[in-house]
Amino acid sequence: MMQQKTNPLRKYIRNGRLPHFFCPGCGCGQVLNYFLKAVDDLQLDFKKIITIGGVGCTARIPIYLNTDSLHGVHGRTLAWATGIKLYQPDLKVVIFAGDGDLVSIGGNHFLHAARRNLDVTVILVNNFNFAMTGGQVAPTTLLNSVTMTTPFGSKENPFDVCELAVCAGATYVSRWNTARPIQTITSIKKALQHPGFSLVEILSQCPTNFGRYALRTGDPQKVLEWIENKSILEIKAEKLSKDGLKDKFILGEFINKKRPIFQGTSLFEEESN
Amino acid sequence: MNEKLKYENKRIKSGIHFMLGNYAVVEGALAAGCNYFAGYPITPANEISELMSKRLPEVGGIFVQGEDELFSIYSVIGASLAGAKAMTATASAGFNYMQEGIGYASATEVPCVIVDVQRCRGENFATQADVMQMRWGASGDYEAICLAPSSAQELFDFTILAFNLAEEFRNPVIVMSETTIALMRERVEIPEKECIEIYKRKYTSLTPEEYLPFKAKNNSPPEFAPMGKGYHTLYTLNYHNEDGTLDWDAQGYKKLYQRITGKIRESKDKICKSESYFMDDADSVIIAYGSEVRPALDAIEMARNDGLKVGMLKLITVWPIHENLIKEIAKNVGRIFAVEMNIGKYVKEIERLCLPFCPVTSITKNMGIIHTKEEIYAAIKEAL
Numbered sequence: 065m066m067q068q069k070t071n072p073l074r075k076y077i078r079n080g081r082l083p084h085f086f087c088p089g090c091g092c093g094q095v096l097n098y099f100l101k102a103v104d105d106l107q108l109d110f111k112k113i114i115t116i117g118g119v120g121c122t123a124r125i126p127i128y129l130n131t132d133s134l135h136g137v138h139g140r141t142l143a144w145a146t147g148i149k150l151y152q153p154d155l156k157v158v159i160f161a162g163d164g165d166l167v168s169i170g171g172n173h174f175l176h177a178a179r180r181n182l183d184v185t186v187i188l189v190n191n192f193n194f195a196m197t198g199g200q201v202a203p204t205t206l207l208n209s210v211t212m213t214t215p216f217g218s219k220e221n222p223f224d225v226c227e228l229a230v231c232a233g234a235t236y237v238s239r240w241n242t243a244r245p246i247q248t249i250t251s252i253k254k255a256l257q258h259p260g261f262s263l264v265e266i267l268s269q270c271p272t273n274f275g276r277y278a279l280r281t282g283d284p285q286k287v288l289e290w291i292e293n294k295s296i297l298e299i300k301a302e303k304l305s306k307d308g309l310k311d312k313f314i315l316g317e318f319i320n321k322k323r324p325i326f327q328g329t330s331l332f333e334e335e336s337n
Numbered sequence: 338m339n340e341k342l343k344y345e346n347k348r349i350k351s352g353i354h355f356m357l358g359n360y361a362v363v364e365g366a367l368a369a370g371c372n373y374f375a376g377y378p379i380t381p382a383n384e385i386s387e388l389m390s391k392r393l394p395e396v397g398g399i400f401v402q403g404e405d406e407l408f409s410i411y412s413v414i415g416a417s418l419a420g421a422k423a424m425t426a427t428a429s430a431g432f433n434y435m436q437e438g439i440g441y442a443s444a445t446e447v448p449c450v451i452v453d454v455q456r457c458r459g460e461n462f463a464t465q466a467d468v469m470q471m472r473w474g475a476s477g478d479y480e481a482i483c484l485a486p487s488s489a490q491e492l493f494d495f496t497i498l499a500f501n502l503a504e505e506f507r508n509p510v511i512v513m514s515e516t517t518i519a520l521m522r523e524r525v526e527i528p529e530k531e532c533i534e535i536y537k538r539k540y541t542s543l544t545p546e547e548y549l550p551f552k553a554k555n556n557s558p559p560e561f562a563p564m565g566k567g568y569h570t571l572y573t574l575n576y577h578n579e580d581g582t583l584d585w586d587a588q589g590y591k592k593l594y595q596r597i598t599g600k601i602r603e604s605k606d607k608i609c610k611s612e613s614y615f616m617d618d619a620d621s622v623i624i625a626y627g628s629e630v631r632p633a634l635d636a637i638e639m640a641r642n643d644g645l646k647v648g649m650l651k652l653i654t655v656w657p658i659h660e661n662l663i664k665e666i667a668k669n670v671g672r673i674f675a676v677e678m679n680i681g682k683y684v685k686e687i688e689r690l691c692l693p694f695c696p697v698t699s700i701t702k703n704m705g706i707i708h709t710k711e712e713i714y715a716a717i718k719e720a721l
Contacts, residue, residue: 078569081582111567127571127583132564134418135583136574137441140411143403147415147423148564150399151373155419155565176404330390330400 073100076110078130085124089284091242091268095189096125098245098266099158102252113156114148116141118170120162121196121270122189139170142177145184150328156256157184163204164194167223171203178232180326181260187252188225188263191270192278199273206311209278229263230319236262238317242269243292251317260325267291267313344397349530356525358489358518359384362452363392364525365496366424368533371450372398373421375409377431381461381516382454385426406431410438410451417442417449418572419564420538422500426452429467430459432474439509440475443597445572446551446558448503448538450496454514462705463516465627465678471511472656478594480601482608483511483656485626489523495653501536502608506600507558513655515678517628517707545569552579556599601657609659612651615641619648621672621721623700624663624687626652628707633676635710640717647674647717658686667691672720676700676713 086092103110115131117123119138126133134144141159149157159166166174166188177184193211194200200213204225208217229237236258240248248266255262269275269287276282279290291313298316301309349368356364362385366374374393376386386402393400399416403409406427413423427435432453442449455467471483482502484495492514499510541548541560550570553559562568571581576590601608615637616622625633630651640647650666652659667673673691675684675698684699691697700716702708 078571078582112565114564127573130569132569133571134415134573135571137411137437140407140438143408143411144415146401146403146408147373147375147412147417147421148419149415150401150412151416151419151421151423152565172404173408176408328394328399329402330394 073097073104076100076103076130077128081128084128086121087272089269089271090121091191091266091270092121092125092189094242094245095122095160095187095266095268096128098249099125099187099252102249102256105249106253106256108156108256112154113158116144116157116159118161118165119196120165120194121191122160122162123165125160139165139168139173141165141170142173142182142184142186146177146182149182149184150326153183153327158256159184159186161186161188162195163188163190163192163225164202167225167228168203175228175232178229178234178261178263181233181235181323183260183325185255185258185262186264187255188265189268190225190265191268191274193270193274195270195273199270199277205278211274211277225265226263226318229261233261234263235260235319235321235323237319238263239265239267239313239315241267241291241295241313241315243288244315247315254317254320258320259322267295344395348396349527349533351527351529354525354527355522356489357384357522358492358514358520359454360388361489361493361525362426362496362512362514363388364527365493366450366500367392367396368493368527369497369500370422370535371424371500372396373413373416373423374398375401375403375412375416375423375425377403377406377409377427379428379431381456381519382426382428382431382452384519385452406434407437410435410449411441413449414438414442414447417447422504424450424452424500426454428454428456429464432467432470436470436474440477440479441574442509443475443479444477444574446507446597447509447572448507449509450499450503450512451509452496452512452514454516454519456516457705460705461516463628463678463707464703464705465515465629466680466682466703468513468626468655468677468679469682471513478598480508480598481511481656482506482508482601482654483513484653485513485655486518487626487628487630487651488518489521489525492518493525493527497533501534504536504538505558506604506608507561508601513627515628549579550581551577551593553596556596556603558600605657605659606661608654608657609662610653611659611662612653614649614651615646616648616650618646620646620670621674621717622648622650622666622670623674623676623713623717624650624652625676626655626683627678629676629678632708632710633713636713636717639710639714645717645721655683658690660690663687663690664694667694670695673697674700674717674720676708678707679703
């Protein structure tokens with residue numbers, strides 16, 4: 065008789081938590097897998113990883129992980145993370161945030177954590193809308209997209225979150241999508257090993273809400289194809305004109321540099337004598 | 338020399354000082370073992386952040402000035418979960434923002450100390466207008482613990498008490514300061530280290546396999562597990578089982594909030610502190626809290642000189658309200674006076690407890706200025 069194989073990443077999942085609550089075809093499950101693969105490849109001490117989620121679909125990823133975790137307040141992930149990281153710098157703090165959580169209600173904390181170069185990793189799952197609440201417009205929703213609160217199309221310009229992070233002072237920033245597991249896992253590994261504020265934005269399909277309202281399809285594959293067809297690698301994008309890049313998602317690594325990490329506003333310098 | 342010891346020597350400034358109220362808060366926090374502070378500029382609480390930014394690094398602690406009050410409260414919560422004794426300070430308008438975090442800290446049972454230096458809306462005049470916000474500010478079910486100092490000395494003493502209560506009951510504790518005492522310099526006596534009582538956080542002795550993060554006896558807080566040691570604790574605002582995981586169970590929800598509120602409700606007699614003056618022969622009693630205690634006591638002296646037997650109950654713990662004691666007093670006196678510096682808020686609580694037994698007179702002043710003893714005495718005479 066064939067012995068039933070268990071997923072090698074199963075050991076990282078909290079006991080008794082599965083099945084998860086994500087919709088069929090949602091990208092959050094993929095992101096969870098990519099993260100655990102990165103952790104497993106790097107052989108990180110899982111005990112020393114603290115995962116944090118605010119509120120939203122993505123924010124629920126930590127509740128399935130067998131780590132010390134915080135969850136349940138919208139947008140405050142980086143404030144929690146600062147307290148934990150400054151008091152116990154040897155812990156590795158990873159934040160899972162949706163676009164609404166990170167750059168709408170949590171936008172201010174995001175800018176300042178990046179500015180300070182707080183030594184944490186942010187995994188942003190960008191599905192272009194507020195999904196858990198039923199598909200409302202988000203700061204990342206593309207211009208003219210129909211959502212539950214923009215029935216005539218969104219009239220707001222979306223954020224380029226990676227650009228925002230680079231401007232604010234983040235020291236590792238990349239963008240990939242759920243259709244590209246290898247690049248995404250590689251990038252998460254780099255982010256986890258990076259000393260300083262690291263952001264990996266993962267464009268992800270939300271068939272239930274963004275798909276149905278903005279793209280008129282609830283088929284996960286079609287939503288994913290829409291993302292992948294609009295995606296273009298940074299090296300290729302450099303050769304295109306501004307018009308050619310209209311409505312394109314540029315994938316790649318936008319910054320990877322080192323600068324002093326944040327240890328508290330008031331640093332105590334030992335007197336030399 | 339041992340690095341830790343070198344730091345610790347600078348922690349407690351034993352001796353007699355002439356000290357600003359806001360500075361007394363800082364020294365009290367340090368004496369209690371505070372090693373993490375996050376704040377955001379706001380008058381009249383700024384001196385707390387300013388001194389913390391200098392003093393905390395001296396004792397090996399961490400100071401952060403955040404981007405807003407939400408940062409302050411949540412980073413304090415994060416640090417506390419990581420094992421720190423953490424505190425933030427703000428004034429009324431900033432306290433509004435912190436309510437969200439107080440709700441989270443109550444639901445996930447995170448010890449932390451919040452100092453609110455009350456001020457009038459937008460202006461830095463004296464008031465006690467936040468007294469109900471201390472109790473009811475956050476959404477959801479919870480019990481608040483709130484202490485009301487009336488002097489710089491008490492700002493020092495009650496900040497230590499606040500840390501001890503926070504750790505013992507795993508609950509946020511609020512020190513309700515006021516412009517009056519925060520910006521006043523007074524005599525503050527800081528005792529020797531040996532004379533300061535500190536409540537140490539209780540950590541579990543169980544292994545990660547045996548440990549359930551929110552399993553506790555009825556009406557008591559659970560034991561902590563250290564962060565980053567394999568106990569994989571989930572701290573969620575949502576309803577959580579004894580093992581900390583998200584779920585929905587109507588009976589479980591009821592039980593969880595019975596315990597979270599019960600751990601304070603059932604320990605009221607232990608938590609609630611007060612002081613009595615001239616109570617032995619009193620036939621009417623002033624109930625006051627915070628800086629209003631001072632003119633009230635002076636007014637009693639005037640009354641006593643005129644032969645009026647007025648007594649005084651000074652509330653140290655404003656929340657939870659000391660129900661049994663106040664009811665007992667109401668049964669034995671002819672009238673209760675509720676003195677406060679707002680439109681008359683806490684008096685409603687006092688009426689709730691006293692009205693079946695004796696009449697209650699509200700003595701309020703809502704002008705950004707503390708009562709004078711003459712004003713309080715005049716109000717007493719008019720009612721008697």
